Amino acid sequence: xSLQAELHAFYTARRKQMPEDVKAVMDAAAAGLAASGQxxxxxxxxxxxxxxSLPSADxxxxxxxxxxxxxxxxxxxxxxAWCPYCNLTLxxxxxxxxxxxxxxxxxxxxxxxxxxxxxxxxxxHALTFDVLSDVGSDTAAAYGLAFExxxxxxxxxxxxxxxxxxxxxxHPRTLPLPATYVIGTDHTIAWAFVDTDYTTRAEPAEIxxxxxxxx
Numbered sequence: 265x266s267l268q269a270e271l272h273a274f275y276t277a278r279r280k281q282m283p284e285d286v287k288a289v290m291d292a293a294a295a296g297l298a299a300s301g302q303x304x305x306x307x308x309x310x311x312x313x314x315x316x317s318l319p320s321a322d323x324x325x326x327x328x329x330x331x332x333x334x335x336x337x338x339x340x341x342x343x344x345a346w347c348p349y350c351n352l353t354l355x356x357x358x359x360x361x362x363x364x365x366x367x368x369x370x371x372x373x374x375x376x377x378x379x380x381x382x383x384x385x386x387x388x389h390a391l392t393f394d395v396l397s398d399v400g401s402d403t404a405a406a407y408g409l410a411f412e413x414x415x416x417x418x419x420x421x422x423x424x425x426x427x428x429x430x431x432x433x434x435h436p437r438t439l440p441l442p443a444t445y446v447i448g449t450d451h452t453i454a455w456a457f458v459d460t461d462y463t464t465r466a467e468p469a470e471i472x473x474x475x476x477x478x479x
Contacts, residue, residue, distance in 0.1 A: 267356040267467050271349055275463045278348075286420065293417040297460045306408035306443060306458040313339070313447045314406040318374065318396040321382035326372060326394050328447075335368040336454070336478055337447045338471055341409055341440040343462060344377045345385040346426040353442075353465045358391050360468040367475040369446075370394075376401045376432045376439065399433045404440035409458070412437045446474040454478055 279287065307313070317327040331337045340357065342350035354373060357364075364371050371393040375382065382395040401410040413421070418437045421428055428436035444466035446455035455474035457466035 266469070267353065267465060270352055270356070271463055271465060274348065274352060289416050289420045293414045294461065296414065297411065300411070300460075302408075302411050302441060303458050303460050306441060306456075307445070307453060308456045308458070309453055311453050313337075313445065313451050313453050314403070315451075316374075316398075316403040316406070318398055318403060319379050321379055321386045321395045321397075323379070324394075326396055328451075331370045331372065332447065332449050332451065335370060336449060336475060338364055338369050338371045338444065338475070339447060340371070340373045340444040340466070341404055341407070342373055342375050342442065343439050344375050344426075344428070344431060345381055345388075346421075346428070346431065347462065349463050349465065350375075350442075351385075351389065354385070354391060354395075355389055356468055358389065358393070360472065361393055363468075363472055364475065367472065367478075369475050372396055374398045374403060374440075376404070376435060378431060378433050381431045398440075400435050401438045401440060407440075407443065407445075409440040409443050410438055411441065413439055444471060446471060446478070448478055 315328045317325055320326050374396045376398050379397045382397050386395050398404055404410040441458055442462050442465055443458040445453050448454045
C-alpha cells in the first residue's frame with residue numbers, strides 16, 4: 265500500500281468518528297490555508313536551500329552544510345508527534361531509510377517541537393534518522409513553510425489535548441506546511457513536495473526516484 269493510500273484510509277476512518285463541530289473548524293481552517301497562497305511562497309526546485317543548525321533528539325547539533333558535505337539530503341518538515349498523519353509518514357520514511365542511505369543520502373526530519381518531544385517520538389517509532397527541533401519555526405520560515413493556525417483551530421487543538429504551548433515552547437500557533445525536499449550537494453533543491461493539506465505527503469518511492477536521478 266502506498267503512503268497516500270494509507271493516509272487516505274486513516275483520514276476516512278477518522279472523519280467517521282469526528283463530531284460535526286470539530287470537522288467544521290478543521291475544514292474551515294484547511295480551506296483558508298489552501299486559499300492563502302502559502303504554498304506558493306515555499307521554496308521549490310531550482311532554489312537554493314537555506315542552511316540551518318538545529319538540535320537533534322539525542323542532543324547533537326546537526327547542520328545542513330555538514331550533511332551536504334557527505335552527500336544529498338532528504339529534508340522533511342512535519343507538524344509534530346501529536347499529528348497522526350506525521351507519524352504515519354515518518355514510519356513510512358523509516359521503512360525506506362535503508363534505500364535512501366544506499367543512494368548516498370541523509371534523511372532528516374524537522375518539526376517545531378522541543379527536543380524532548382522529538383526524543384519521545386524517535387524512541388516510540390524506532391527512528392534511525394535525525395529528528396530535529398526547529399523551535400519558533402525559523403528554519404521552516406526560511407523555506408517559506410511557516411504559517412499561523414487560526415484562533416479557532418488553536419483552541420480546538422487545546423481542547424483535544426495537544427498542548428502545543430508546551431511542546432512548541434511558547435509558539436502554539438506556528439506550524440510548517442508538510443514538505444519534503446531532496447537537496448543536492450551544491451545546496452540546490454532538486455525535488456520538492458509541498459502541500460497545504462496535512463493529509464497529503466510525499467511518497468517515499470518518489471523521493472527514491474529523485475535521489476536516483478541525482479546520480
